Each structure stands twice: as structure tokens, then as C-alpha cells.
Amino acid sequence: MRLLRILVTGGLLVAAASAGTTGYTVRKGDTLAQIAARLRVPVKDLAGANGIKNVDLILSGRVLKLPGATSTPATTGTVVGGNRVHVVRAGENLAGIAVKYNTTVRDLVTRNKIRNPNLVAAGVRLEVPGASWACPVRGHYTVVSNWAAPRPGGHTHEGNDIFAKRGALVVTPVSGVLRQVRGKIAGNAFYLAGDDGHTYYFAHLDKYLRGPGRVDAAATIGTVGNTGDAHVTPPHLHFELHPNNGRAVDPFPTLRRWC
Ligand SMILES: [Zn+2]
Known part of the structure; x- marks a missing residue:
């Protein structure tokens, strides 16, 4: 499923994509110590990052900031993917590769500026059309x-x-x-x-x-x-x-x- 679920119900973690910050939504019954353990941060750091004076009193529904989490907008930065790549294996030819990716020899030739379509050496990296990067987890995540x-x-x-x-x-x-x-x-x-x-x-x-x-x-x-x-x-x-x-x-x- 091509779905980035930003908000998690049930009091798990929350990622605010627009700001690139992260947080944790406090659930009824949560203690700061439990949350800190789950997020693997010291309790005092979590309290400090959120200005919490009484660690025994946190309100459910409140979104806690993670101490030290980046505040750099996640909208910028490296995005990989975009050009699907096929590394030619011994014995393969362009016709076979075109079938595999549901494209045409002509498209592969043009896209990769191939001079002789009958002579493509093993190890050559070909750019092929189409969706090029699979989200590493399937289903709901x-x-x-x-x-x-x-x-x-x-x-x-x-x-x-x-x-x-x-x-x-x-x-x-x-x-x-x-x-x-x-x-x-x-x-x-x-x-x-x-x-x-x-x-x-x-x-x-x-x-x-x-x-x-x-x-x-x-x-x-x-x-x-x-x-x-x-x-x-x-x-x-x-x-x-x-x-x-x-x-x-x-x-x-x-x-x-x-x-
Ligand atoms: Zn991790």
C-alpha cells in the first residue's frame, strides 16, 4: 500500500511530516517512564524537552517532543529513486530485459544511448522506465x-x-x-x-x-x-x-x- 500513515491511533508515535519533527501522543495510563523506555531516551531528557516539571503528571492526548530530534524540515534533503536500474547479467539481451520490465527495446536504446542493441555487455547498468523504488514495508505501516x-x-x-x-x-x-x-x-x-x-x-x-x-x-x-x-x-x-x-x-x- 502506497500510504504514508503519519498519525498513529492508539497513542503510538506521531510524525509531523510538514515540520519534520517527531513526537509521541500520550495515552491514558501512560507514565513518562514508560514512554521514555519505549522511545529509548532518558526520562529527564524527555521531561526537559517538554518543560515537564512533575514527571508524575502528564495529560493524555498531549504530544511530546522527542529530545534532540531533528527540527530540519523533512521536506528537504536527499530523495533517492526515480530511475529504475537494471544491471545486465551474462546471457541477457535487450529483448528479454524489455519484456521483463514491460517496455520496448527502442525505449531502452534511446534512454541509455545504446549504439548497438545486439551488443550489451554483462555488468552494464541500464536505466529502465517505470516506478523505481519500493517502500520497504508492505501492507499497513x-x-x-x-x-x-x-x-x-x-x-x-x-x-x-x-x-x-x-x-x-x-x-x-x-x-x-x-x-x-x-x-x-x-x-x-x-x-x-x-x-x-x-x-x-x-x-x-x-x-x-x-x-x-x-x-x-x-x-x-x-x-x-x-x-x-x-x-x-x-x-x-x-x-x-x-x-x-x-x-x-x-x-x-x-x-x-x-x-
Ligand atoms: Zn531505528
């Missing part, structure tokens, strides 16, 4: 714009969290090569070296549905969960975007464009 939220040890959150029911399918935004990683913090995780030149990171998967190796775009690779240090939070996909294999950037503009 909630993208939370929580880039740069503080994390223990002086770290900041280097991605966005996409909340969904445990078992929701996680898919590759683009084609590329998957590498599995497992760790105490990441839980079950994947790196995807995208054919678009960018690296993607997916953490806290409940189950792997794919091993390492080459995958197509929109390939199912696992399910949403809360493995690793996410075990104290509701199931979500921790998602990172590393343009050109470099440092992570806020993936929210990209997620908002394609999810």
Missing part, C-alpha cells in the same frame, strides 16, 4: 520521522523506524546484492548494496525470508519484528539510507516520496 533522535552512549538514530505488525513483509526498495548481518543491537539485519549505487540497511527483522546474494527490486527478504535491542519496542523496521555507499542521511524524504 507507519513511517516515523525520527532521524537523529538520541540513543544511549551519545549516539543518534541514523535512520527512520517503520512500525508495522509483526510478520509484515519487508521488501527491497531496489535490486542489488544482500548481505546478512546479525547482532545484539541490530538483531536480524540486512545490508543491500543497491544497483542504484546506494546502500540500504534493514534491522530488527523477525524472520529472514531470504539468504545473501542478488535480489530483484521489491523482493521479499524478511518480516518486521523487534529482534536485537528493539525487543523493548513494538515491532518495526529500522531503515537506513546511505547514498553512494557513504554516511547515512535522513531517509524520511525518500520514504515520504515512495511509501
